[in-house]
Each structure stands twice: as C-alpha cells, then as structure tokens.
Amino acid sequence: MGTEYFAGLDLGGTFLKYALGTADGKILKKGKRPSRADESQADVFSVMFDAIAELQQEASKRKGDLVAIGVGSPGAIDFDKGRLIGSTPNIACWANADIRGKIADKFHLPVWADNDANIMAFAESRQGAAKGCRNVICTTLGTGIGGGIIIDGELYRGTNYAGTEIGHMMIVHDGLPCNCGGRGCFEKYASAPAMVRHYVSLLTESGKKVPKNVSTLTIFQKAAEGQSEANAAIDITLGYLGTGFASLVNIFNPELLVVGGGVADAGDDFIARIHRAIKKRAMKPVLKGFKVVRAILGNDAGFVGGIRLAAEMLHK
Amino acid sequence: MGTEYFAGLDLGGTFLKYALGTADGKILKKGKRPSRADESQADVFSVMFDAIAELQQEASKRKGDLVAIGVGSPGAIDFDKGRLIGSTPNIACWANADIRGKIADKFHLPVWADNDANIMAFAESRQGAAKGCRNVICTTLGTGIGGGIIIDGELYRGTNYAGTEIGHMMIVHDGLPCNCGGRGCFEKYASAPAMVRHYVSLLTESGKKVPKNVSTLTIFQKAAEGQSEANAAIDITLGYLGTGFASLVNIFNPELLVVGGGVADAGDDFIARIHRAIKKRAMKPVLKGFKVVRAILGNDAGFVGGIRLAAEMLHK
Helix, strand or coil: CCEEEEEEEEECCCEEEEEEECCCCCEEEEEEEECCCCCCHHHHHHHHHHHHHHHHHHHHHCCEEEEEEEEEECCCEECCCCEECCCCCCCHHHCCCCHHHHHHHHHCCCEEEEEHHHHHHHHHHHHCCCCCCCCEEEEEECCCEEEEEEECCEEECCCCCCCCCHHHCECECCCCECCCCCECEHHHHHCHHHHHHHHHHHHHHCCCCCCCCCCHHHHHHHHHCCCHHHHHHHHHHHHHHHHHHHHHHHHHCCCEEEEECHHHHHCHHHHHHHHHHHHHHCCHHHHCCCEEEECCCHHHHHHHHHHHHHHHHHCC | CCEEEEEEEEECCCEEEEEEECCCCCEEEEEEEECCCCCCHHHHHHHHHHHHHHHHHHHHHCCEEEEEEEEEECCCEECCCCEECCCCCCCHHHCCCCHHHHHHHHHCCCEEEEEHHHHHHHHHHHHCCCCCCCCEEEEEECCCEEEEEEECCEEECCCCCCCCCHHHCECECCCCECCCCCECEHHHHHCHHHHHHHHHHHHHHCCCCCCCCCCHHHHHHHHHCCCHHHHHHHHHHHHHHHHHHHHHHHHHCCCEEEEECHHHHHCHHHHHHHHHHHHHHCCHHHHCCCEEEECCCHHHHHHHHHHHHHHHHHCC
C-alpha cells in the first residue's frame, strides 16, 4: 500500500470545493465544480462522486491511496451518522441527505461529515490561526454569524449536534425578529446585512441618497474617504460585535477568538477594533491573555478541515 | 486502613457549611459554623481547620480515615493550584487565599478547591438533578445569576478558570451598567434584585405605595393574591430569563437546564414558566429533548460537591 491520502469536500450553495491532501494537511491538488444545489439531491451527489473519482485518480498517479473522505456541508449534521438532520435553507434539495451512506456505498471508503462552520473551526484549530490552542471560538462574519467552538482541543457539537449557534445568541432583548424564531439575535445586528441596514438608515436620516447595491465593501470604502455615515455604521456594528463577543468571552473564557468570513476581509485594523470593542465590555479575568485574530485559511478552510477530520477520525 | 471518608467544605460570606461523606456522596455528619469572613484570612482558615478536625474525629469514631478534602469557595479559583485568583467581592479578606496550601500544610491530606457555582453544578451532575447527563447548564437565580457548565460529563472551567459567567452575558445591548464593567448583563435584568426593581417601578407607575423590604417572596405572594403589578413583574423577569437561557441553549444545545437558588424556590410552576419562556425564543433543533428542572440538593450542594470532587480527583 502506498502513501495515505485524504479527500476534503466543501459543499456550498454555488460550488463544491475539494482537494486531496496528506494526514498533516498538505494540499496536493484542489478543484472546484458547480454544486448543482438548485437541482436534485442525486445531482449534488453525482458532483461529489466525480470530484472524489478525480482525487482518487490523482492519488493513484502519486502511487498512493485515497483512504478516507471528510465532508463539510451547511446544516445540522448528525456527526455519528454522517447525515443531515432536517433541512438547510441554502440548499433546498439537501434535506436529510445521507452523506456518509451515499458516498461510502459508491467508494467503499470511510466517510465523515460535519457542519461547515465546525469544519472551518477544526481547520483553523489544526493548521490555521488557532493551531495549538485549547479553547477557541471561531466565527465567520458574513451574511450571518456562524461559529464553531473548540473546547480542550476538540469540536463541541452539542447534544443534538445543533449547538454553537452563536449568531442566535440574543443581544437585544425583544429586538428585531429573526428567522430562527427568536428576537434580537446577534447576527441580526452585527452581520454584513446588519451593517448595511445601519448605514442605509443613517443615510436616510441625513437625507442623503442611498446608493444601489450597498455592501460592507462600499461602507469601508466610504469610511476611508471620511464619510461620517459610513464611519458611524461601522462603529454601531462594532458596538454590537463587542456586546456579542464579550458575552461569549465571559461565558467561555477562551484563549482566542478567530474571525473569518467576508467582513473580516476589511483587514487587520477592523480585527483590532473588534478586540477593543470586546475589551471595553468583557470582565477583566477572562481578558488575561485573550487574543483576537483573523482566520488564515480563507476559502481553503472547508477542504483542509475535511482532510484533517478524516485523517484524525481514521486514526483515532 | 479503614473506610475512606471525604470532607466537603462550602464557604459562604456568613457560614462555613461542612460534611463528612463517602466517595459516593452519602453524608454521615454535617455541620455549620460562622465563617468569620469579615475578620482576617487566618480567622477563616481557623474556622476551616476546626471543621476539618471535627470531621476527622468523626471519621476515626467510625473506624475510618479522612483521606481527602474538597472546598467550594466564592471567586475565581485556579483549579490546578487550589487557590483564589485575585479577590472576591463577598469576602474581602479572601483575596489570593491559598486554600490547598494552607489546609494541606495543616492536615497533610490532598485538597481540591473550586468555585462554588462549579461545585454546585458538579454536585447536581453527580447525584442531583443532572445525574447521568452529558451536557448541562446549572444556574442559581438569586442576588446574581451564577452558573456551572458540564460538558461531556465534566466541569468546563475556561482557560483562566474564569469562565461560565453566564450572569454576565449581555442581553440588552448598551443597557444598564453592571459591576462587572459590562452593560445590560443577564443578572442585571433577571436576578432577584432585578425582579424587585421591575416590581417597584410598576408600583410607582401605578401610583401605589411601595412596601418596605420587598423580596421575590413578597412578589410571588402578591401575585398569588392577584395583584397585577406583581404578576407583571414576574412576567417581565420571565421574559428576560427566556432571552438569556434561550441564548445559552442555542449556543450549548444542552440536554438539561438545572435551576437552583432562592428564586427557584418559587416552585415547580415557576420552573415550568421558565421552560415556556425558553421554548418561545430558542431554535427548534436545540429544543429536542431539552428539559428544565429544579436543583434538588439545595443547601447541601456545596459540601456534597466538595466530597464528590475530592473523591473523584483522588481516584483519577
């Protein structure tokens, strides 16, 4: 038997990203295919099968074997069974998808599947910004606020694998209704769409024209140009980020907060401002040694996490 | 060598409660002494020494040996070193107290010390309301909102032993300032003094006389008599309890929430109403199988937890 190789798959609403790697996460080949998420579950699986077959060929070419597969997917995933629990809003056809069952049937290989935010946290913990840390909160700031929590070096998944929904911690009692059924959720006030909402409402109050297609990028650009509404929208969002993350820091006393996702791309200054917003609100003893850093694996986090998870689980 | 007995000590601002028990938490003798917390650290230790000597005698009388000591104390405690980290507001003289060092020097026995909310959670998890559960949030509703979190059957203490400050999760962004340095903390809106504040402000709004020495007991009595302000104060508090606990349930996806402390003594109906307030706000997947129960060890939780902790650590 040749060298052991692992496949990491990262399923998104638009693309399936995938890679072949070694147990220690060295990436040997990566690819990207349309995920066909708007078609049927069988179509999505056929995209996965083609990607795995491609990686298997690559493994052979390198005189090695594909020995296990790790998959990151949106939705709540029963980690023991490797399948979706119910539906996931971004991929309608993906409800109850039996990821492990379907892939294992086809390739006769061990398969593990986990929620994509968990996989991202796992990747950052194994070879990213949180390498070597015991207690970490990993978060993605984007359309929503997702999170994965590492406790004593391991992913915390919750009793029904439905845990660590940090975006749905309620930071404004009886605030704006959220799709989750709650009110005043963290992501309702501190995600990218929330920052845009704060900005639009400040422009409207000032009687200024609201441009089309405002994004957080627009806001950061306008702020850099000195526009007061853009700066105020960022400050307001930072206030909410401070409240939400300081609460998590008071509860978990982690050594590290890793921030990824589109909004984190605003850069290191924004990360430093998040840290200051947390320091202003969190308790002194939990702040000792506490750091805030940017995620470093970016778009690779999904397949890197899948590869590392498959390798760790296989050799457990 | 005879039977192994363990001492559990529960230090409070007024009393030291203590007991002798077996490894499986059977209590053989219990006692209570003024803790002399308003005197010096040496005085508090002398009270502890007297209590331990009394328990040691009891062990001998039973033809056994006191083999280890577990201590619950207010404040953040370095569990590895068995000593306070900094100060604790309720016992001024107790800053940096070297609980393990002082007691071990005197009795030449192994000593473990932990925060009192952790010890309470540990006791409920080993032989109380959370027996046999993997992921549990234990909370005390009283002057503040304290908590201990059990993950995979073990206490989660945080990186600097400063974690699980659930009372300082912020549920009202930029709300009332809290002693902790934050604003809008859970305990500022949902503790016993908060319920009293809601009640007093409702009475004042109605132009009614505010009685002296209002307690949550008064409020529950008045509510039972049908007074609308008392009922409204309870409803408002339940709303905040719903927001705070639903957030924790969304984050941790625990199987159980254990509620103890003075306010929980309002009875099972109040516990059921807390459960409904959580259900109204939490996400569907985390609610599957989730239960809310009353703590059952009451005032014994401190020394029972100390005994169980000492026994588990000794035989680890």
